[in-house]
């Protein structure tokens with residue numbers, strides 16, 4: 001049997017998915033994020049919006065906070081973010097503010113994404129920082145995880 005090795009991108013995205021599962025276990029929309037620097041994960045986060053009762057508890061914001069602490073800097077130069085879902089306006093803004101050079105996205109978010117779906121905050125020539133993006137790494141798994149979560153939510157809603 002041939003064992004197919006995961007690419008480094010897939011390896012980190014898998015860890016982001018593992019973070020998203022933590023959100024799911026809390027009944028939160030499963031979105032997860034990790035930040036890698038020189039081959040090491042220096043920040044992890046998952047959606048805790050309902051649990052923490054704050055709009056700001058998005059996966060990317062949590063991961064950025066931890067990565068900044070690890071780097072001892074507000075700039076995250078040389079870091080790559082891996083996130084299961086296309087970032088919202090707040091998180092895309094934070095990515096630009098943190099000067100993160102590259103973001104790898106699992107699946108796109110047509111209704112709220114700000115890396116090209118609704119607007120593209122990551123590639124604005126007017127800003128002093130542009131972000132390289134890669135879309136679709138383990139995309140099917142990322143999108144299936146969300147679809148199943150919302151399907152289950154609707155099913156539970158009907159039962160009540």
Ligand SMILES: [Zn+2]
Pocket residue numbers: 058059060087088089090091092
């Ligand atoms: Zn967000």
